[in-house]
Amino acid sequence: MFAVKRKGKFMKRTKEEAEKTRDDLLKSAIQVFSEKGVARATLDEIAKGAGVTRGAVYWHFDNKAQIFDALHESMHRPFVDGIFEGLEKEHPNPIEQLRELWVKLFLDLQEDEIRRQALTLFLRKCNYSGDLAPYKEQHRKKQEESMQLFEDYLNKMEKAGKLSTEANPKLLTEGMFCFMKGILFEYLDEPEKYNIQKKAPELVGFFFNCLGQR
Amino acid sequence: MFAVKRKGKFMKRTKEEAEKTRDDLLKSAIQVFSEKGVARATLDEIAKGAGVTRGAVYWHFDNKAQIFDALHESMHRPFVDGIFEGLEKEHPNPIEQLRELWVKLFLDLQEDEIRRQALTLFLRKCNYSGDLAPYKEQHRKKQEESMQLFEDYLNKMEKAGKLSTEANPKLLTEGMFCFMKGILFEYLDEPEKYNIQKKAPELVGFFFNCLGQR
DNA sequence: TACAACATACATTCATGTATGTTTGCTGTC
DNA sequence: GACAGCAAACATACATGAATGTATGTTGTA
Numbered sequence: 320m321f322a323v324k325r326k327g328k329f330m331k332r333t334k335e336e337a338e339k340t341r342d343d344l345l346k347s348a349i350q351v352f353s354e355k356g357v358a359r360a361t362l363d364e365i366a367k368g369a370g371v372t373r374g375a376v377y378w379h380f381d382n383k384a385q386i387f388d389a390l391h392e393s394m395h396r397p398f399v400d401g402i403f404e405g406l407e408k409e410h411p412n413p414i415e416q417l418r419e420l421w422v423k424l425f426l427d428l429q430e431d432e433i434r435r436q437a438l439t440l441f442l443r444k445c446n447y448s449g450d451l452a453p454y455k456e457q458h459r460k461k462q463e464e465s466m467q468l469f470e471d472y473l474n475k476m477e478k479a480g481k482l483s484t485e486a487n488p489k490l491l492t493e494g495m496f497c498f499m500k501g502i503l504f505e506y507l508d509e510p511e512k513y514n515i516q517k518k519a520p521e522l523v524g525f526f527f528n529c530l531g532q533r
Numbered sequence: 534m535f536a537v538k539r540k541g542k543f544m545k546r547t548k549e550e551a552e553k554t555r556d557d558l559l560k561s562a563i564q565v566f567s568e569k570g571v572a573r574a575t576l577d578e579i580a581k582g583a584g585v586t587r588g589a590v591y592w593h594f595d596n597k598a599q600i601f602d603a604l605h606e607s608m609h610r611p612f613v614d615g616i617f618e619g620l621e622k623e624h625p626n627p628i629e630q631l632r633e634l635w636v637k638l639f640l641d642l643q644e645d646e647i648r649r650q651a652l653t654l655f656l657r658k659c660n661y662s663g664d665l666a667p668y669k670e671q672h673r674k675k676q677e678e679s680m681q682l683f684e685d686y687l688n689k690m691e692k693a694g695k696l697s698t699e700a701n702p703k704l705l706t707e708g709m710f711c712f713m714k715g716i717l718f719e720y721l722d723e724p725e726k727y728n729i730q731k732k733a734p735e736l737v738g739f740f741f742n743c744l745g746q747r
Numbered sequence: 748t749a750c751a752a753c754a755t756a757c758a759t760t761c762a763t764g765t766a767t768g769t770t771t772g773c774t775g776t777c
Numbered sequence: 778g779a780c781a782g783c784a785a786a787c788a789t790a791c792a793t794g795a796a797t798g799t800a801t802g803t804t805g806t807a
Contacts, residue, residue, distance in 0.1 A: 362763075373762095382764085
């Protein structure tokens with residue numbers, strides 16, 4: 320996978336090479352975690368996926384749980400930023416803007432396997448019990464923060480008079496999260512069999528089309 | 534938990550007692566599975582929760598995966614039946630009927646810990662990899678069947694003229710499933726902290742008030 | 748008394764964590 | 778600029794524990 324390092328059996332790496340090893344380990348971990356689930360994933364398999372041994376794993380990380388957390392650390396922020404980047408542009412209709420945003424997000428997943436696997440991992444393949452428990456609250460808090468950003472956005476739009484008067488930003492945010500998470504959950508169950516290209520516009524449209532009327 | 538059998542160390546059971554042991558094992562499994570996740574659950578803990586040893590487990594079941602499947606077998610049908618029982622009564626407005634149904638379903642979960650744990654287990658605590666893989670398609674098929682029942686129901690209502698002309702039964706069914714699953718997913722993450730009493734009516738109402746018309 | 752319904756004991760596997768070995772990049776020194 | 782020598786960045790080897798599956802023992806019931 321990321322196996323080829325240089326040539327010999329083992330050579331000391333430069334700092335950049337070491338950083339690459341760490342990245343490869345994280346990428347491999349995403350792959351293995353999303354396939355077998357965090358609990359059933361082994362450090363040996365993660366190491367092999369990165370073309371190294373468990374020695375490298377224990378050099379860069381403390382244990383599996385910390386790899387898991389490091390993954391969340393490295394994936395969450397870019398993901399959230401990517402979303403709100405789309406919301407910063409001016410748009411006459413926030414509901415329409417949200418609709419476009421979510422459809423694009425789902426469709427983009429088709430060609431972003433890493434992100435797809437990461438979402439699978441955090442949504443379906445970890446249960447935050449045992450050694451992952453310490454990170455549960457932490458990760459949940461991050462998610463609530465990004466949810467708050469949506470609510471802030473809708474509040475801003477409401478004050479700007481761009482939102483229907485009967486719309487409720489908090490309720491809309493919560494409902495939207497439930498709905499989108501539901502779609503994601505189904506899609507990620509079997510991405511190959513799920514026709515996201517067709518269903519994302521349908522379902523997201525279904526959600527926002529009538530909200531726009533209100 | 535279900536520890537007290539009779540008195541001595543071990544006595545051969547009658548058939549009814551053996552059946553009870555099996556039931557106790559399943560109940561204990563729900564508990565353990567929903568807490569630690571299927572992967573991290575051990576047969577020893579399940580046995581202890583039922584007041585027996587692993588000997589009893591291997592007498593009644595082949596392995597952990599089969600317990601998992603037996604649980605699905607015993608929980609799915611009653612759950613689905615319970616839902617559609619509510620839909621068989623006559624009601625002037627199907628959308629309103631669905632709204633009441635879902636709200637009731639969520640609220641009832643508050644006092645039905647077993648069902649709550651079972652849903653947690655199948656929705657959040659199993660990933661159908663490894664030894665559970667053989668059951669994935671099987672369980673998924675059952676879910677699709679019950680989804681089809683909803684669609685059938687809406688189709689019937691449409692033909693009876695009880696549904697808005699612009700409503701799309703298939704899309705409404707899919708959207709509804711995503712939305713409700715999203716709520717369930719959030720609720721089951723931390724049932725104690727989630728104010729389902731308040732949010733279930735809010736969110737379900739939000740969904741059907743406007744989306745239901747289409 | 749044979750067998751159902753378990754308990755107990757044992758062998759095996761598998762993943763983890765750690766201890767130790769190995770190679771080279773890098774740093775200071777002369 | 779050559780040359781130690783330390784330590785970074787791993788690989789390898791080993792010890793440990795935990796869970797599984799199975800084999801065997803036990804008891805009361807039908």
